[in-house]
Amino acid sequence: MNKIPEKAYKNLKFLNSPAARPIRILCEYEETRQRFAQQRIHHTIVFFGSARTRSSEDAAALEQSAKHALAARPDDPEVQLQVRRAEIAVRMSRYYDEARELSRRITEWSMGRESGRQFVITSGGGPGIMEAANRGASDVEGGRSIGLGISLPFEQGVNPYVTDELAFEFHYFFTRKYWFLYLCKALVIFPGGFGTMDELFETLTLVQTGKVRKDLPIVLYGSDYWNRVINVEAMAEFGTISPADIDLIHVSDSVEDAFQHLTSRLQSHDPAG
DSSP: OOOOOOOGGGOHHHHTSGGGHHHHHHHHHHHHHHHHHHTTOOOEEEEEOOTTOOOHHHHHHHHHHHHHHHHHOTTOHHHHHHHHHHHHHHHHHHHHHHHHHHHHHHHHHHHTOSSSOOOEEEEOSSSTHHHHHHHHHHTSTTOOEEEEEEOBTTBOSOOTTSOGGGEEEESOHHHHHHHHHHSEEEEEEOSOOHHHHHHHHHHHHHHHTTSSOSOOOEEEEOHHHHHHHOOHHHHHHTTSSOGGGGGGOEEEOSHHHHHHHHHHHHHHTOTTO
16 A cells, blocks of 8 residues: 655644745634634724733732732732732833723724724733733624634633634744734823833834824823833933924823724824724
């Protein structure tokens, strides 16, 4: 009997090898493109922010637990650190709640439009602000949202609020970033760490250099955080950016202000109104 060799496209050893990296990259591009087309996803609003931010309910529970531990072991350094972390969680929890509410309002507004573009909330699919964005969309009956997850040792899978058909798991950061921005019509960036900064500054670079030619509103949410972390006025004073570049971002401190800024900009560039 003749031996039937394994087809190359079924050879998992080869497909997972360095030699097949271009194929894997193409899969992350094309499978995502096909699924978006099937789900009729054409316009997105992307939320970035820290994976560590907790909801007010979770933060309050964490604080209560820390207080109980402190009462039992007031001199324990580990417990004192636990209390400080809980206090930070409570202070930052407003951003989770407000991201959720802003996402809900945008989703409700978009689904209620009789004509024009339909905007779908997109996040990185993880916990924290990402979860809040997906959760806010799911608070609206029939609301859908996208989760562009990434394989990381400390994050397994996407949060439960991502629409099943729109849940993705990327291996390569750059293909994930491409899909963050390709369909994106607005960005809302909540306080976050290195990953959030990476996404923010890459977006600003693409807009500043004209690689992104569409009008792209960028909202930095939380002036108490962003004014301490990023000083764009100083960058302009030192001549490392143009004064006009300061206008690439809008700093907001309320759901209402962010919602009004985003919807007015989106409507002004929507041919169908």
